[in-house]
């Protein structure tokens with residue numbers, strides 16, 4: 001492990017502070033992974049700002065899926081394309097001629113990556129190569145963001161947050177594939193993008209939570225499924241500590257960074273952490289208990305002591321760089337994030353219009369951002 005140096009030298013504060021819809025309106029944006037959880041939320045946010053948006057991804061997951069529930073395809077060009085197929089990716093990018101690409105399509109699950117390592121590496125590593133390779137030949141692209149994860153760092157299970165300049169690593173195939181995706185990004189930046197004048201950054205978020213996530217093997221979806229079925233919540237690692245954050249938190253960071261990359265270019269072409277404040281890095285058991293009290297459920301939880309593959313126990317991100325260089329900061333704390341999830345899920349169970357509710361939560365996030373930045 002090398003010295004933990006400052007990664008802030010040579011950058012000046014441009015202080016974007018919030019997502020500017022006047023910047024985004026009428027931009028041409030290609031988003032990969034728009035049929036997934038984060039991609040659906042980001043699509044709605046981009047749509048609300050008047051972006052000309054095309055998404056490429058696989059079909060949405062089996063119902064219920066946020067993509068269907070919030071009618072994401074209504075406000076964008078929705079295309080099915082497999083990022084493992086370079087010709088398909090290139091055809092989409094060449095035809096659409098985006099100015100900005102946000103690449104978030106991935107196989108994102110740790111436990112599934114133990115079952116399907118080839119699929120995980122093919123999607124997360126070669127998929128990234130394909131998107132970057134197509135981007136550099138398109139002739140239209142000014143800024144690219146590659147979405148990796150907090151798990152891309154070599155995890156020492158220590159109490160400090162990881163900084164952007166610390167070594168990549170990864171114990172399991174998912175984490176390591178995202179570390180590889182980071183290395184691909186770095187090589188593409190130095191080998192091709194700098195000369196081509198295309199700004200390229202990678203972004204590392206924490207454990208993202210929010211309404212509309214029904215993925216398997218993720219805590220909040222597992223908790224809500226148990227509440228609905230009136231069964232105890234089964235958790236694998238009650239004491240595992242994760243940097244939890246509402247999905248709109250890292251998405252606001254990605255949007256602010258994309259704006260900085262587009263307007264200021266190269267200076268922002270590097271890795272960026274977007275995690276919660278320290279006090280929101282909490283154990284799994286705490287989340288389950290808070291969710292139960294907000295839901296109004298006398299929840300019990302039991303530990304699944306089965307033989308599970310290795311998962312990290314302690315993981316924190318240092319977000320000093322995003323705070324001081326972009327003016328980004330967490331807006332909703334963990335308590336507010338859990339409130340929003342409960343509000344969202346109860347509204348869905350009550351048959352509400354979830355596209356409208358997502359739009360209201362995005363508007364409320366933006367309004368809270370303005371208040372906190374006054």
Ligand SMILES: NC(=O)c1ccc[n+]([C@@H]2O[C@H](COP(=O)([O-])OP(=O)(O)OC[C@H]3O[C@@H](n4cnc5c(N)ncnc54)[C@H](O)[C@@H]3O)[C@@H](O)[C@H]2O)c1
Pocket residue numbers: 032033034035036037038039056057058059060081082083084103104105106107108123127147148149150204205206207208209215
């Ligand atoms: N959810 C989290 O807690 C979290 C945390 C950190 C990073 N991330 C990263 O954020 C991104 C989005 O995660 P998510 O939680 O929305 O996952 P998700 O599973 O809900 O969505 C994944 C998206 O990628 C697409 N995809 C998968 N394989 C593809 C392929 N071969 N070709 C084209 N598209 C493909 C899917 O169709 C879907 O649109 C991923 O890169 C993930 O690694 C997620």
